[in-house]
Amino acid sequence: MPRLVDVPAVPAREITPRDTYLRRRELIAAAAIGAAWPATALAQAGGTPRPGKLAALPGQRSTVAGAMTMEKLTPYADVTTYNNFYEFGLDKGDPARHAHRLKTRPWTVAVEGEVARPGTFGIDDLLKLAPMEERIYRMRCVEGWSMVIPWVGYPLAELIRRVEPTGNAKYVQFVTLADPKQMPGLSSSVINWPYTEGLRLDEALHPLTMLAFGLYGEVLPNQNGAPLRVVVPWKYGFKSGKSIVRIRFTEKQPKTAWTDAAPHEYGFYSNVNPQVDHPRWSQSHERRIGEDGLLQRRRPTLMFNGYEAQVGQLYAGMDLRKHF
Ligand SMILES: Nc1nc2c(c(=O)[nH]1)N[C@H]1C(S)=C(S)[C@@H](COP(=O)(O)O)O[C@H]1N2
Numbered sequence: 001m002p003r004l005v006d007v008p009a010v011p012a013r014e015i016t017p018r019d020t021y022l023r024r025r026e027l028i029a030a031a032a033i034g035a036a037w038p039a040t041a042l043a044q045a046g047g048t049p050r051p052g053k054l055a056a057l058p059g060q061r062s063t064v065a066g067a068m069t070m071e072k073l074t075p076y077a078d079v080t081t082y083n084n085f086y087e088f089g090l091d092k093g094d095p096a097r098h099a100h101r102l103k104t105r106p107w108t109v110a111v112e113g114e115v116a117r118p119g120t121f122g123i124d125d126l127l128k129l130a131p132m133e134e135r136i137y138r139m140r141c142v143e144g145w146s147m148v149i150p151w152v153g154y155p156l157a158e159l160i161r162r163v164e165p166t167g168n169a170k171y172v173q174f175v176t177l178a179d180p181k182q183m184p185g186l187s188s189s190v191i192n193w194p195y196t197e198g199l200r201l202d203e204a205l206h207p208l209t210m211l212a213f214g215l216y217g218e219v220l221p222n223q224n225g226a227p228l229r230v231v232v233p234w235k236y237g238f239k240s241g242k243s244i245v246r247i248r249f250t251e252k253q254p255k256t257a258w259t260d261a262a263p264h265e266y267g268f269y270s271n272v273n274p275q276v277d278h279p280r281w282s283q284s285h286e287r288r289i290g291e292d293g294l295l296q297r298r299r300p301t302l303m304f305n306g307y308e309a310q311v312g313q314l315y316a317g318m319d320l321r322k323h324f
């Protein structure tokens, strides 16, 4: 397998050994006691508590604008058992039930199309490509629910820069694994497999767009898209493709699975927008997973999922009802 060309090694200072990481968390938490911070902000400042289920994958707290919401984290149990990953079935519990069948190593990602340096890259090289960061993002599903998830990964731009898109590259397509031996959901025909998604190149290069390898300080559970996925926090959840095996740079807007399946319901952009309803339901409010119960409140959905200050300019002058 070819090595990722010109990839600088991760400098030693970027590596956070687990004990240093834990010690730092304790110190920050101790220092913060007595301060009038809400408990979640305190926990998030001190580092995200690790569930201890999978291999550790720590990340430095991100300093990118908008990357660290102080909203209460959705519990790990909800993040990992209430999923959409149709390759493993259509029920929310199916991915957690069936995704153990996914073999995440060895794993390669083919990068092709309009790039000067195409190639097939192994997961271990991709893990070392750039320093891991923790980013706490609001995620909003088109179905009307949302979560707050501490992801671990780095900007997708880090990979894009290294493969050198040509002047013709205007879009990026992402393709998920489609192996019926590992993925029982492929017997369903709700969408055409493999699952595909796409972004405009400037969206893919935006500093908030992540290539994620972990959540809650550990490697991604299979049901959340192991071993690597895309995370685009200002778009509906389906734009964040899981278990990616191919990234293709194109001149024309690429095919995407949901736009292909129901073009009147799912547009290419799919930016979170409380003013543009889905043809069959309103998008004005959302239900935060993990807050279920009698007193659950419906939260108003925010323009661009609350990331308008960071991403609004990407769409300046566009009719967002037409380009939904
Ligand atoms: N390959 C693939 N990626 C996918 C999906 C899918 O069915 N298959 N579902 C999408 C949808 S609709 C959502 S809301 C998010 C859910 O991600 P999570 O389960 O990690 O919260 O994954 C997205 N990525």
Ligand SMILES: [Mo]
Pocket (backbone or CB within 6 Å): 084, 140, 141, 142, 143, 236, 237, 238
């Ligand atoms: Mo979704």
